[in-house]
Amino acid sequence: MATDKEGINADLLRQDRSKATLKPISACCDIPELGDAKPLSECSNPKLPGPCKDVQCAFEKSGFLTDNLTLKKEVYKKHLRQWAKNHDGWSDAVEKAISDCVDKDLRQYLDIPCKAYDVFTCTGIAMLKKCPDAAWKC
Template identity: 75%
Template sequence: MNNNFYVFQYVNGDFLTQERSRGATLKPISACCDIPELGDPKHLTECSNPKLPGPCNDVQCVFEKSGFLIDKNTLNKEIYRAHLRKWLEGHKGWEDAIEKAIKDCVDKDLRQYLDYPCRAYDVFTCTGIAMLKKCPKEAWNC
């Protein structure tokens, strides 16, 4: 008895020239906005080798090395705000997203509610959500 199953897929020869239509997806919407890297490559490397465990430690490390925290629980709002505005100089089109991130994540003290408090995670997650909400059309890929 042969239990092998074969699947054949028909491919239209024009598929390279046709615009691909994307079907519905349930992947996280964050995958649909190509947000450029916000961190300094030097600090990202320093905090990645070895990769720190847990949802907070690597973000905490980058925030500490970048000077974004006064202490573990206090955002250095002036430094983080200045970083986001400096980042914007090289990323035209993200003005609305950065202003939303500053308004929602720097000017306010939001919690993202991990099982344990982590100010760096709170600010970083809030920033990503704010940028996603104001994702420029050119960066949207879903």
């Protein structure tokens, strides 16, 4: 067994897929980046604090919001469907996200109202539920 300079067993750091895990299930699906590079870059330097501001920024710069509380549903749907065309195996997950998160008006109940957070969190959960086998890591 290999150990690093701090004595940590390097073999333990490698994921053993034959063993059970209690990781958050979200860690098991390798969902590719959903955002476009330019808006993400514009909202990353500096990274905005909190769970809403960075997602809100990325949604605003991507043109997904009319205002802080209103999603441009057709624009977001078009983005997700185009993303699915560029990522094999993700069409079912995208359609689940659209039906669960765009066509319905759900709240994720962050302490402050944040439409971008609500939609993005819901999108991630919906896509996790339809994670393609090839992207499943656990």
